[in-house]
């Protein structure tokens with residue numbers, strides 16, 4: 392693609408626009424030049440009557456500042472009308488290459504998620520991006536827990552291109568469980584979910600957008616207008632004969648302490664998890680459960696190598712299974728609770744058990760660093776308390792953001808097709824996707840590639856490396 396140039400006058404200064412296959416570079420006057428990646432361009436237009444060239448794009452005021460929407464308007468002289476019109480049209484085409492523009496979006500806002508700023512963040516920062524992109528919006532504020540579940544359960548599947556959840560991971564959990572109980576569940580799961588991070592943990596948003604942009608609502612808005620559908624495995628959790636869909640995590644012991652019981656501390660934002668960790672450490676109680684699993688891989692080096700080989704794959708060649716799903720119900724449970732053939736029982740005492748998918752569960756914690764969106768497996772972290780002190784655990788959490796607990800000998804990391812938990816005591820904490828559940832027996836299986844998310848990359852944006860000392 393050849394570069395396309397034009398000139399206009401912005402704020403009285405001659406301004407050059409140069410479009411390449413990856414970015415639009417705008418140079419105002421002789422010095423002030425900025426390069427806008429095509430992904431950040433929201434809209435462009437040329438108004439023939441007023442002879443103005445308009446560009447709307449997301450940019451940062453400073454290097455590490457959050458993204459904001461900016462509009463640039465330039466007056467075009469007669470001699471440049473043709474090139475300006477061409478530049479506006481081509482920029483728009485390239486900025487939305489392979490993407491259906493003007494998406495029809497259902498927006499669910501939990502006004503109480505995180506520190507309670509969901510409504511204002513949406514109205515001030517997200518909505519202008521979606522509107523400028525020409526999206527049609529159907530916005531609902533939830534009034535109580537369960538509203539998002541009800542909306543997803545009877546979702547009109549042909550009327551929307553995606554659902555935006557303006558909250559944290561709890562609202563996504565509700566939407567996916569609503570889909571599971573939809574009259575046409577498989578088709579419902581083909582509606583992409585696109586998180587706008589205004590919750591506390593925002594694990595899914597971190598996994599899709601990366602550690603730098605995972606809490607950036609404008610980056611999330613760009614994903615909502617431009618992200619590509621990415622199919623991901625979800626988990627079918629059976630407890631007392633009832634199925635729950637979990638998309639992110641199942642937590643027991645110390646890890647459940649992070650979420651359960653810190654619910655009333657949403658005002659702390661993501662610090663609520665640090666508080667939960669410290670509180671759990673003071674108790675330092677063993678996690679009284681029996682873990683059994685249908686294992687596939689326990690070799691950390693092999694899992695790490697598989698992750699690396701996937702990261703270098705061009706995401707466009709990943710199998711997205713774009714065939715139309717039929718209307719049949721979700722798969723039945725594969726393993727009964729008394730099936731023991733091929734199951735292994737974990738023998739060591741546990742401090743916590745954390746299982747799930749998606750590297751980050753919160754900004755400070757990459758719990759499943761070698762997780763893949765669609766390998767059909769559950770990543771299970773079984774943290775033994777063998778020879779561990781409170782101080783060891785506390786110190787180790789300093790390395791949790793980079794996922795380095797993975798390499799610790801006391802951490803058993805398993806990739807499994809299914810696992811089951813039997814409580815060995817009366818009392819304990821259990822959380823699925825950060826939501827509290829009864830401390831009772833449960834079994835988890837994978838529903839491969841069932842759900843759909845919007846993603847800018849086609850893979851989790853969570854680079855994970857070997858610690859310096861073990862690099863060869």
Ligand SMILES: Nc1ncnc2c1ncn2[C@@H]1O[C@H](COP(=O)(O)OP(=O)(O)OP(=O)(O)O)[C@@H](O)[C@H]1O
Nearest residue numbers: 504505533534535558559560561562590591592593
């Ligand atoms: N209007 C509402 N009033 C009260 N609770 C609500 C409402 N809407 C949704 N909820 C519930 O609020 C809980 C918290 O929502 P959510 O998990 O999205 O935010 P969060 O806990 O702050 O973020 P995260 O899960 O990322 O830590 C969920 O259990 C959800 O069902």
